Amino acid sequence: MNETKKRLDVIGKPRRRVDGRAKVTGQLRFADDLALPRMLHAKLLRSPHPHAIVESVDAEKARRHPGVKLVLTGQDFPVPFGIMPVSVDEYPLARERVRYVGDPVAAVIASDEQSAVEALALIEVRYKALRPVCGPQDGLEHPEPRIHDYGEQGNIHRNQAYEFGDVDEALRNADFVAEDLFFYEGNTHLPMEQQASLAFLDQDGKLQISSSTQNPHYLHRQLSRVLQVPESRIRVVATPNGGGFGGKCDPGGHEFVVSKAALVLGRPVKIGLTREEVFYVHRGRHPVLMKMKTGVTKEGKLTGMHLQTLLDGGGYGSHGPASTFYTGVLTPVTYHYPRFKFEACRVFTNKPACGPKRGHGTPQPRFGQEVQLDKIAERLGMDPLELRLKNLTKAGDLTASWLRVGSTGLEDCLRKVAEISDWKGKRGKLPQGRGVGLACSTYMSGAGVAIYWNKMPHSGVQVLLDRSGTVVVYCGATEIGQGSDDVLAAIVAETLGVDTGSVRVVTGDTGITPVDLGSYSSRVTIMAGNAAVQAAERLRASLAAAVCETLGTLPDRVVFSQGKVFAADNTGAGMSFVEAVTMAEAQLGTLSAVGSYSPPKPPGRYKGAGVGPSPAYSFSACVVEAEVDERTGWIHVPKIWMAHDIGRALNPVLARGQVIGGVYMGLSEALMEEQSFRRLPEKLSGALVHRAPSMLDYKSLTALDMPEVEVALIEDPDPNCPYGAKEVGQGPLLPVMPALANAIFDAVGVRIDEIPITPDKVLRALEAKAEGKAPRVGPDSYPSVPYPEPTFVLPPWEGGDGNESRKGGEKRAAAAVV
Amino acid sequence: MAAIPERVHLTMQVNGEAAPVSFAPYKTLLEVLREDLGLTGTKHGCELGECGACTVLVDGQPVLSCLALALECGGRAIETIEGVQRGPELHPLQAAFADCGGSQCGYCTPGVIMTAKALLARNPAPTRDEIREATAGNLCRCTGYQQITEAIESAATLLRAERT
Numbered sequence A: 001m002n003e004t005k006k007r008l009d010v011i012g013k014p015r016r017r018v019d020g021r022a023k024v025t026g027q028l029r030f031a032d033d034l035a036l037p038r039m040l041h042a043k044l045l046r047s048p049h050p051h052a053i054v055e056s057v058d059a060e061k062a063r064r065h066p067g068v069k070l071v072l073t074g075q076d077f078p079v080p081f082g083i084m085p086v087s088v089d090e091y092p093l094a095r096e097r098v099r100y101v102g103d104p105v106a107a108v109i110a111s112d113e114q115s116a117v118e119a120l121a122l123i124e125v126r127y128k129a130l131r132p133v134c135g136p137q138d139g140l141e142h143p144e145p146r147i148h149d150y151g152e153q154g155n156i157h158r159n160q161a162y163e164f165g166d167v168d169e170a171l172r173n174a175d176f177v178a179e180d181l182f183f184y185e186g187n188t189h190l191p192m193e194q195q196a197s198l199a200f201l202d203q204d205g206k207l208q209i210s211s212s213t214q215n216p217h218y219l220h221r222q223l224s225r226v227l228q229v230p231e232s233r234i235r236v237v238a239t240p241n242g243g244g245f246g247g248k249c250d251p252g253g254h255e256f257v258v259s260k261a262a263l264v265l266g267r268p269v270k271i272g273l274t275r276e277e278v279f280y281v282h283r284g285r286h287p288v289l290m291k292m293k294t295g296v297t298k299e300g301k302l303t304g305m306h307l308q309t310l311l312d313g314g315g316y317g318s319h320g321p322a323s324t325f326y327t328g329v330l331t332p333v334t335y336h337y338p339r340f341k342f343e344a345c346r347v348f349t350n351k352p353a354c355g356p357k358r359g360h361g362t363p364q365p366r367f368g369q370e371v372q373l374d375k376i377a378e379r380l381g382m383d384p385l386e387l388r389l390k391n392l393t394k395a396g397d398l399t400a401s402w403l404r405v406g407s408t409g410l411e412d413c414l415r416k417v418a419e420i421s422d423w424k425g426k427r428g429k430l431p432q433g434r435g436v437g438l439a440c441s442t443y444m445s446g447a448g449v450a451i452y453w454n455k456m457p458h459s460g461v462q463v464l465l466d467r468s469g470t471v472v473v474y475c476g477a478t479e480i481g482q483g484s485d486d487v488l489a490a491i492v493a494e495t496l497g498v499d500t501g502s503v504r505v506v507t508g509d510t511g512i513t514p515v516d517l518g519s520y521s522s523r524v525t526i527m528a529g530n531a532a533v534q535a536a537e538r539l540r541a542s543l544a545a546a547v548c549e550t551l552g553t554l555p556d557r558v559v560f561s562q563g564k565v566f567a568a569d570n571t572g573a574g575m576s577f578v579e580a581v582t583m584a585e586a587q588l589g590t591l592s593a594v595g596s597y598s599p600p601k602p603p604g605r606y607k608g609a610g611v612g613p614s615p616a617y618s619f620s621a622c623v624v625e626a627e628v629d630e631r632t633g634w635i636h637v638p639k640i641w642m643a644h645d646i647g648r649a650l651n652p653v654l655a656r657g658q659v660i661g662g663v664y665m666g667l668s669e670a671l672m673e674e675q676s677f678r679r680l681p682e683k684l685s686g687a688l689v690h691r692a693p694s695m696l697d698y699k700s701l702t703a704l705d706m707p708e709v710e711v712a713l714i715e716d717p718d719p720n721c722p723y724g725a726k727e728v729g730q731g732p733l734l735p736v737m738p739a740l741a742n743a744i745f746d747a748v749g750v751r752i753d754e755i756p757i758t759p760d761k762v763l764r765a766l767e768a769k770a771e772g773k774a775p776r777v778g779p780d781s782y783p784s785v786p787y788p789e790p791t792f793v794l795p796p797w798e799g800g801d802g803n804e805s806r807k808g809g810e811k812r813a814a815a816a817v818v
Numbered sequence B: 001m002a003a004i005p006e007r008v009h010l011t012m013q014v015n016g017e018a019a020p021v022s023f024a025p026y027k028t029l030l031e032v033l034r035e036d037l038g039l040t041g042t043k044h045g046c047e048l049g050e051c052g053a054c055t056v057l058v059d060g061q062p063v064l065s066c067l068a069l070a071l072e073c074g075g076r077a078i079e080t081i082e083g084v085q086r087g088p089e090l091h092p093l094q095a096a097f098a099d100c101g102g103s104q105c106g107y108c109t110p111g112v113i114m115t116a117k118a119l120l121a122r123n124p125a126p127t128r129d130e131i132r133e134a135t136a137g138n139l140c141r142c143t144g145y146q147q148i149t150e151a152i153e154s155a156a157t158l159l160r161a162e163r164t
Helices: A020-025 A060-064 A113-120 A136-141 A167-172 A216-227 A253-265 A275-281 A320-326 A363-380 A384-391 A410-421 A484-496 A524-551 A577-588 A652-671 A736-748 A759-770 A807-817 B029-036 B092-100 B109-122 B128-134 B146-163
Strands: A040-046 A052-058 A068-073 A104-110 A124-129 A156-164 A176-184 A196-201 A207-211 A234-238 A269-272 A288-296 A302-314 A340-348 A434-444 A459-465 A471-475 A503-507 A558-561 A564-567 A570-576 A591-597 A617-628 A635-645 A677-679 A688-690 A708-714 A791-793 B008-014 B017-023 B055-058 B061-064 B077-079
Touching: A020 B092, A020 B109, A040 A113, A040 A253, A040 A275, A052 A104, A060 A068, A068 A113, A068 A253, A104 A113, A104 A253, A136 A302, A136 A340, A156 A320, A167 A288, A167 A302, A176 A363, A196 A253, A207 A216, A207 A253, A216 A234, A216 A253, A253 A269, A288 A363, A302 A320, A302 A363, A320 A340, A363 A384, A363 A434, A363 A736, A384 A410, A384 A434, A410 A434, A410 A617, A410 A635, A410 A708, A434 A736, A459 A524, A459 A577, A471 A484, A471 A524, A484 A503, A484 A524, A524 A558, A524 A564, A524 A570, A524 A577, A524 A591, A564 A577, A570 A577, A577 A591, A617 A736, A635 A652, A635 A736, A652 A708, A652 A736, A652 B146, A736 A759, B017 B029, B029 B055, B055 B109, B061 B109, B092 B109, B092 B146, B109 B128, B109 B146, B128 B146
Parallel strands: A040 A269, A156 A791, A207 A234, A302 A340, A471 A503, A635 A708, B008 B077
Antiparallel strands: A040 A104, A052 A124, A068 A104, A156 A340, A176 A288, A196 A207, A196 A269, A288 A302, A434 A617, A459 A471, A459 A591, A558 A564, A564 A570, A617 A635, A677 A688, B008 B017, B055 B061, B055 B077
């Protein structure tokens, strides 16, 4: 791309984001800010039982309540939904079964919220309570009653196993094998905006829903499926999300309810979830138990890893099949493991469904991996920084699991973060009670395959120009606060040589914008961005062809910069951008162009190779400093340093904000966030209830708790990315948790092998240390999980071709190589 | 219980203007601002006084409007995010939030700006710690607070320059 060599006018310059003014004036309209004449209000009745058969729902009294217009129950929704085609297991309102406290059972639509709430209390539901499954081990031990009648067996939802080369052999040949157990508690997104939706019939009688969704395209498909209405008669408008973090990726029961009610009643119907309900909708971080065995030589080279994970899935599939993969697949991207085996099992439990939260399935194994490396370095008497530098993957590498690493700035990140944090001067040298910890991570810039199988592009952009000089960009991408509108505006403005003030961005509207799969997996910058580059380049070519004769030059010598269009060798002459557009419109007619993007085909060819590949991986390295009060266990974090390989920062203000925001969310979950549950006493129903479904009890860091973050952006443009820009929204969260755990070890010599790291755990570990026991708190056993026989694939360097092969064949091939 | 409860009528001073309004007496100030006066710039994040998204100024003091009954606000001066702008121009706090990255998704932004405005009115030159303390009741899930603190610092500098 020649524009990466051209001097850049917009890209890389600190700039007010295009939606900045709307946000600071309160003019931005979130879903709950919308209202229409004759609008009705919906409320949901939710299950008080974690697991029960719904024997009957009697809504007669509710229907007669003043102000009530409609009551919906499971009988009104015979068709299930599910974001992944392999996990279509959920109904907008439960039909025969409820699977967690909070599962919606019925809906009241009334003239005002108050009447709807009153009517909810009049609905009589007869439940027959079933034994709840309280956790994955419980689910393994109690295959009956089954929470769902599909899945692998009993209460196992997904069970996966992959082996890339003979890992037992790799561990046998190591000088020692580090074996560790880790646990990562679940936590939730806690977006500031509670989900809200407004559905109505438009002037043509078609259904329109404005909703706080990250994925209008997937919601569109699911609405069509559940409501049995053609997609062409449904328009989904993703309102700007007041924070997403993955929590607004799944379609929600409430979205189907208001849509159905609008179709039945012909009136606008709105719902706004309460904060408590948002905790029940959840789809957040899976609690994961992990067992990690890593072979190491005495020189500190890794020989292989065997990773096992056990996920607490909650009551529904959600993104679970992908989440299960993600507890393994990205582990070998940062360091070279000659052989790698991973087994993962997701169990249904009677809790709100888990799903994608920032980092989707990868923070848990990354935590274990990076803490284990710290332990290995300690055992080898080696600086953890040196151990990491010794094992890094290189640009263009394939992993044992056939992921293409692409560009990597991880070594630069490590060296930079060590320098700015004074790692060498601090590690092991700070006074007792103070320490530093280091960790690394990687994340995908977009997943290589769509959630449903299809051969179409992942993102489409249309750019429209007219004689006013206004550039309008249409794209299905969704602004969730991450700055996707700004990314599109900046890329198009740069390519056409105008400033972002001339660009208007229209996004996230299935009625008028080309399909983009949504704001998840850090895919928008690269995918919508590449589509935008293509569309804008096509338009620029049209303009250049139209004006080159007047400029007395060739089309490819026409330069577009700062609102001017001129010949490269005659920069003094030329015309304004508006004049160029006018000239082109006169010659060519109305000016518009489209662009689209599909990621490259991944190199792995075995079944399951579609999860993990990405056109580009970002890399991060983090140092956390921690102070531990040994009397109270209190942890204070004075400062965090983060170096992030971003390829190129399109807008450094926003990129830095994403890094700091990621660090914040990582530190908050490392120290305190827990989506955890407790059993009520038997006399109070014995139900499994959320410990803290409120913002007061669900602790998160405030401005007072948040340390200063020093950010270093490592910029080496990636050739697969628009203007070289890789992702930044998720990667910088990931190394914070292990870096904190490692800092605590440096400070007081104890290992906390689970997240969150709370003062009580630190105290327990300190007590164990004082008593001469292992100075550690963490899981002490791993249950027997019936993992399947692994899919065996030879690593690239053992003669593999990316396909599944037989293990015996692998040994022969390995022998042949030797 | 009646579907449409009795309404009360009173007049508040909202963003410097008399705002007569009638509403159901159980409504919070937040609900009346958003639903009866159409001022949706003030957000709700919990309705329980936990998140700070609904912060407005009542007689110059930051108040969680989800915990205040509108019934108690007759005759009082209410300032919301819609009243902060200076004609067509942004208030220095608004400009600083937009320029420094103090606003990502924007949902907590109106509440934080109102809190910051009250802070700068009583303390034109706050330290970083004073800014953090003043805004500790406003939760933000996007920014990690750092760019919020930087925005308030930057606006404070500008506002002080305006005064001299």
